[in-house]
Amino acid sequence: MGELMIGLYVFVLATLAGREVITKVPPTLHTPLMSGANAISGIAIVGAIVVASSAEGTARTVLGVLAIAMATFNVIGGFLVTDRMLSMFRKR
Amino acid sequence: MNTHILVELIYLLSAILFVVGLKKLQSPATARGGNGLAALAMLLAIVATIVDTEILSWTGILIGMAIGGGLGGIAARTVQMTSMPQLVGILNGSGGGASAVVAVAEFMGNPAVGVGTTGVTILLGTLIGGVTLTGSFIAFAKLQELMTGNPITFPGQNALNALLFVGVIVLGWFVLTGGGGQDPLVWFYVFCGVAALLGVLLVIPIGGADMPVVISLLNSYSGLAASATGFVIGNMVLIISGALVGASGLILTQLMCKGMNRSLANVAFGGFGGSAGVDKAQIGKRPVRSADAEMVAAELGYVNSVVIVPGYGLAVAQAQHELRKVGDLLQERGVDVKYAIHPVAGRMPGHMNVLLAEADVSYDKLFDLDEINDDFGTTDAVLVVGANDVVNPAARDPGSVITGMPILDVDKARRVIVMKRSLSPGFAGIDNELFYMDNTLMFFGDAKASMADLVRGVRELG
Numbered sequence: 001m002g003e004l005m006i007g008l009y010v011f012v013l014a015t016l017a018g019r020e021v022i023t024k025v026p027p028t029l030h031t032p033l034m035s036g037a038n039a040i041s042g043i044a045i046v047g048a049i050v051v052a053s054s055a056e057g058t059a060r061t062v063l064g065v066l067a068i069a070m071a072t073f074n075v076i077g078g079f080l081v082t083d084r085m086l087s088m089f090r091k092r
Numbered sequence: 093m094n095t096h097i098l099v100e101l102i103y104l105l106s107a108i109l110f111v112v113g114l115k116k117l118q119s120p121a122t123a124r125g126g127n128g129l130a131a132l133a134m135l136l137a138i139v140a141t142i143v144d145t146e147i148l149s150w151t152g153i154l155i156g157m158a159i160g161g162g163l164g165g166i167a168a169r170t171v172q173m174t175s176m177p178q179l180v181g182i183l184n185g186s187g188g189g190a191s192a193v194v195a196v197a198e199f200m201g202n203p204a205v206g207v208g209t210t211g212v213t214i215l216l217g218t219l220i221g222g223v224t225l226t227g228s229f230i231a232f233a234k235l236q237e238l239m240t241g242n243p244i245t246f247p248g249q250n251a252l253n254a255l256l257f258v259g260v261i262v263l264g265w266f267v268l269t270g271g272g273g274q275d276p277l278v279w280f281y282v283f284c285g286v287a288a289l290l291g292v293l294l295v296i297p298i299g300g301a302d303m304p305v306v307i308s309l310l311n312s313y314s315g316l317a318a319s320a321t322g323f324v325i326g327n328m329v330l331i332i333s334g335a336l337v338g339a340s341g342l343i344l345t346q347l348m349c350k351g352m353n354r355s356l357a358n359v360a361f362g363g364f365g366g367s368a369g370v371d372k373a374q375i376g377k378r379p380v381r382s383a384d385a386e387m388v389a390a391e392l393g394y395v396n397s398v399v400i401v402p403g404y405g406l407a408v409a410q411a412q413h414e415l416r417k418v419g420d421l422l423q424e425r426g427v428d429v430k431y432a433i434h435p436v437a438g439r440m441p442g443h444m445n446v447l448l449a450e451a452d453v454s455y456d457k458l459f460d461l462d463e464i465n466d467d468f469g470t471t472d473a474v475l476v477v478g479a480n481d482v483v484n485p486a487a488r489d490p491g492s493v494i495t496g497m498p499i500l501d502v503d504k505a506r507r508v509i510v511m512k513r514s515l516s517p518g519f520a521g522i523d524n525e526l527f528y529m530d531n532t533l534m535f536f537g538d539a540k541a542s543m544a545d546l547v548r549g550v551r552e553l554g
Contacts, residue, residue, distance in 0.1 A: 003209070003326060004209045004323070007322070007323050007326075007328070007331055010328055010331050010332060010335075011319055011331050011332075011334075011335050012335075014107075014331065014332040014333075014335035014336055014339075015335040015336075015338060015339045016339075017111055017336070018111075018114070018335060018336040018337075018338070018339030018340060019339045019343065021111060021114050021115045021118075021336075022114060022117075022336075022339060022340045022343050023343060024118045025114075025117045025118055026118070026119075026120075026460070027347075027433070027435060027441070027442055027445070027460040028120065028433070028442060028445040028455055028458050028460070029117055029120060029123055029442060029445070030344060030347075030440075030441035030442025030445070031176060031180075031438075031440055031441060031442035031443050031445065031446045032117065032123060032127070032442070032446070033114075033117050033340060033344070033441075033442070034180055034307070034308065034311055034340070034341075034344060034440065034441060034442070035176070035179075035180050035183065036113075036114070036117065036126075036127050036130060037114070037311065037315070037336065037337045037340040037341070038180055038183045038184055038187060038311055038314065038337070039130065039131070039134070039183070040110055040114075040130055040133075040134070040315075040333045040336060040337050041184075041187040041188070041191075041311075041314040041315045041317075041318045041333070041334065041337040042134070042183075042186075042187050042190065043134065043137060043318050043329065043330050043333040043334065044187060044190040044191040044194055044317070044318050044321055044330070045134075045138060045190065046137055046138065046141045046325075046327060046329065046330055047190075047191070047194035047321045047322075047324070047325050047327065047330060048156070048190055048193070048194055049138070049141050049142065049145060049147075049153060050141065050145055050194075050325055051193075051194055051197040051198070052149075052152045052153050052156060053145045053146065053147040053148060053149070053153065054148065054201075059200060060197050060200055060201055061149070061152055062152075063193050063194075063196060063197040063200070064152060064153075064156070064194075064197060065152040065153070065155060065156040066156070066193055067156070067189075067190045067193040067194050067197065068152070068153055068156030068157055068160065068190075069155075069156040069157075069159045069160035070160060070186040070187070070189045070190040070193065071160065071186070071187065071190035072156060072157045072159075072160030072161045072164060073159075073160035073161070073163050073164040073167075073183070073186045074160075074164070074183050074186045074187035074190065075134055075160075075164070076160065076161045076164030076165055076168070077163070077164030077165070077167045077168045077179070077183050078164075078168075078183050078187075079127060079130070079131040079134070080164065080165060080168035080169065081167070081168035081171060081176075081179060081183075082127045083124060083127055083128070083131075084168060084169070085173070085176075085446050085449070086120075086123045086124040086127055087124060088446070088449040088450050088452075089120040089123065089124075089449045089455045090449070090452070090454065090455065091120070091121075091454050091455055091456050092452075092454040
């Protein structure tokens with residue numbers, strides 16, 4: 001089985017797993033769900049590190065740094081703001 | 093052990109923790125820990141990548157992380173809860189943008205990639221990421237009122253969008269095959285430009301009140317862009333986490349559409365909010381019963397059960413803290429107080445719940461539409477604050493623009509008090525029968541001042 005097919009299997013199964021898990025998140029937590037899931041999409045930082053670490057040409061390095069900045073903003077901002085919101089959900 | 097296998101195992105652990113972290117979001121009690129697990133998963137993935145990659149220069153990486161991390165930290169700490177949709181919008185945009193930039197860099201490293209999996213996924217990552225980037229910034233500008241929140245439409249808009257979609261496919265073919273003897277890089281730059289333009293054109297015709305749908309959809313795109321990038325660099329953890337986010341965004345998009353009883357196509361191409369066939373002059377011309385704060389306090393303070401229905405007008409007036417005080421005082425008097433939240437009560441899914449949580453309302457007092465709708469028949473009094481269309485009984489009758497939209501059945505309560513600035517229509521542009529019903533009292537005024545008056549009123553009940 002080629003790399004592409006394995007990737008497709010993984011993608012489809014992960015989507016189904018995500019569907020199962022996320023359908024059960026109550027509406028009251030939908031905003032933190034969105035900002036938290038959003039932080040997870042900052043996983044592109046992994047790709048950005050690979051690009052930025054190569055010293056192939058300046059344009060590529062500049063793009064890598066730009067991608068790292070954007071992805072880190074997404075990751076740090078997303079997880080921190082989600083934590084801040086969730087700390088407000090209290091039961092009295 | 094072979095380093096590469098160790099790295100792959102760490103990636104696997106990271107993917108597992110992402111799923112477990114999201115699962116913990118199923119309850120407010122475990123959610124914070126879940127978010128922490130997801131953050132740990134991210135850290136593990138980053139460490140694994142650093143171990144696995146031969147890093148020739150740290151400078152760029154550290155500069156990028158310092159800038160992004162610094163700005164992200166500041167934004168997360170200082171953002172107002174009412175501005176959460178804007179922040180999530182920018183976060184979506186930068187996540188999608190990062191995926192797109194990685195795809196662009198991969199292409200520039202190998203412009204002669206040719207037709208194949210890598211080439212196609214590079215183009216997909218660039219397209220989806222690019223649309224997410226520019227679309228999110230337009231959504232941000234609309235929410236932040238840097239530009240008009242009204243739908244921007246022009247003749248031939250949908251035809252132009254369709255043309256651009258076809259253009260993207262043709263351009264993509266040219267990029268991969270070097271069509272027309274042109275340098276693939278030139279075609280690629282045009283491709284990037286069209287992707288960015290599409291993001292703008294797809295969001296401008298959508299009105300400000302439809303932003304919950306747009307933000308959810310862009311959230312989904314940012315995940316799909318990450319997945320596409322995962323295919324490009326052959327990294328499973330990107331594919332998995334991108335798929336999780338894609339699924340999450342799609343589910344929320346469907347829920348928001350359901351909350352407004354509209355299809356995604358209708359939101360995307362609709363231009364909703366115009367009220368053809370409604371006689372505007374007649375709106376708000378019929379007599380209503382109005383009440384002052386003292387009367388409202390008496391209506392609420394001597395009963396057994398009160399349900400509070402907050403709408404976006406409450407958040408705009410920053411009156412949620414005063415409202416919570418009203419709820420607390422009623423509870424101290426022995427009244428059973430609940431809050432009923434409509435799916436599209438805020439500017440993004442679950443927004444109103446966050447605003448009330450910030451105002452220190454206990455989360456077990458918050459009920460969504462399905463949980464509470466059967467209770468209204470046995471509720472003594474309902475207090476509607478700054479909501480309109482989502483409590484309009486016309487949604488149950490045929491022939492209204494909001495027919496079929498799920499509403500909170502507040503009119504079934506024994507007494508309904510509607511706190512509102514005036515009788516002006518909501519987003520749907522139609523009159524609300526609720527205001528004229530026998531069991532309804534209108535409590536006119538600015539939400540914040542009125543709630544402060546109501547706090548005093550309830551205190552003085554003795």
